[in-house]
Amino acid sequence: MKKLLLMALVAVSMTANAEGENENVILNDANAATFVDDDDVEFTRNGIKLGKGADENDTWSMHFNIGVNIPTGAPSGVDFAPFRSWEIGWTITQYDWTPKKSKTTISAGLGIISRNYTLSGHDMMFGKENGNIVVGHRPGEFSELSSSIYTFGFQMPLLIKQRFSKNFAISVGAQLNWYCYNRVSNNYENGDNQYDISTKDIGCRPLTVDILGIIHVAKSFGFYCKYSPMTVLKKDRGPEFKSISAGIYF
Numbered sequence: 001m002k003k004l005l006l007m008a009l010v011a012v013s014m015t016a017n018a019e020g021e022n023e024n025v026i027l028n029d030a031n032a033a034t035f036v037d038d039d040d041v042e043f044t045r046n047g048i049k050l051g052k053g054a055d056e057n058d059t060w061s062m063h064f065n066i067g068v069n070i071p072t073g074a075p076s077g078v079d080f081a082p083f084r085s086w087e088i089g090w091t092i093t094q095y096d097w098t099p100k101k102s103k104t105t106i107s108a109g110l111g112i113i114s115r116n117y118t119l120s121g122h123d124m125m126f127g128k129e130n131g132n133i134v135v136g137h138r139p140g141e142f143s144e145l146s147s148s149i150y151t152f153g154f155q156m157p158l159l160i161k162q163r164f165s166k167n168f169a170i171s172v173g174a175q176l177n178w179y180c181y182n183r184v185s186n187n188y189e190n191g192d193n194q195y196d197i198s199t200k201d202i203g204c205r206p207l208t209v210d211i212l213g214i215i216h217v218a219k220s221f222g223f224y225c226k227y228s229p230m231t232v233l234k235k236d237r238g239p240e241f242k243s244i245s246a247g248i249y250f
Helices: 002-044
Strands: 048-052 058-072 086-097 104-118 124-129 132-137 143-165 168-190 193-200 207-216 222-228 242-249
Touching: 058 104, 058 222, 086 143, 104 168, 104 242, 124 143, 124 168, 124 193, 143 207
Parallel strands: none
Antiparallel strands: 048 058, 058 086, 058 242, 086 104, 104 143, 124 132, 143 168, 168 193, 168 207, 207 222, 222 242
């Protein structure tokens, strides 16, 4: 009887140990799976996720950015209003490729971009003389004048993103722009009448390259800064100026 009781205790002890080991293995496996899955989610979650690519290392995403334009290098007498000059971008689709077990992502996107450059105050306006853009004083009968250069086109960002933690990463790269539409817009009042006069064919550069940097401070939110080293207007077509833009990116 004692031998049977001893054998039963040994069997129970071995079963308990085996179950404990299995629980530990399952727990460890679960933790490992959670860590890997969390890492993948944090790493690939970037903007609005559109879907997976051909394999687990690539994804498709969508992004938006909105910021202020700060024209630089303008000639004397041409003053812009930074907080009345805006940039809006929409990367409709972006391909993101991340090598396996890497914290670096390479991206290429395609979207649209809209920019405007507004003169400060309400006394100066853009005009066109002999095919060139000039800046002059408004006629005395005009009031509430707002004068700006407006551009619209396609953008192609090419970026390298380096992740440093789950919620912090930095992207750097270039953005190619093709502007297919541009105009000068003068909005003003004359007595009780309001006018919006547009002038096309203003000599904007159709192709430009920007230097782009993005600081990602959350899963799908960040801040960007962009420098445009090429002048907005072609040489000898009007005031030569460049621009810096900065704002939010998501």
